[in-house]
Amino acid sequence: MSTYSVHISELAERDLKEIGRYIAEEFLEPTIALKLVDKIGDAALGLEEMPQRNALVADKRLSTLGMRKLLVDNHIIFYDISEKEKTVMVIRILYGRRDWLTLL
Template sequence: MNSSMNWRKDIPMTIYKVITLPLAESDIVNQTDYIAFKLKAPGTAINMVGGFRKTISSLSMFPQSHELDEDEELARYGIRKTYYKNYKIFFLINEKEKTVYILRVFHMLVDYKAKILKVFE
């Protein structure tokens, strides 16, 4: 077998632990409860929970590939974001611990900066 065909096996792949913080968990519950109970669409809410979980768990690989927030202050903290439908999922990477911390989950129309900065208070 040609060794050039196996070059990927020697590249270490870091798998990060992903921890959803209580505020982010609460954000997900609030978003999906609103859809399930106020909009009376429980099936949609169940699908959303699955979508949030899948998007969040995907951050265990290559979380650095996601952009820093466009707000300069949040970017200085190292806050990154990923998207699921019309929602932004904000997170921090702790390289030393190889851990991704999910901070908050907001609809794109929410003014989120002050709410995210409360995590650091």
């Protein structure tokens, strides 16, 4: 089984930091925030093996671009795969109830 190199965009890194900040400050739950950020980060890095296991995004425009999604609790990791380079690029990490179609 071949493995892929996982890269996280600056925007996705900002998304993850914002998720942690929001939970820590708005809900006053820094421990829960840290656990969730770790869980999402681990899931993203776990895409190094079999990243195709997750479905393409249901939106026609995004699926044509090869955009896939991975659900982690109430959050969605959006990514695409380069088979040629054996890389996974994490594009965004968003709260599932946001209007993410307008953000991608």
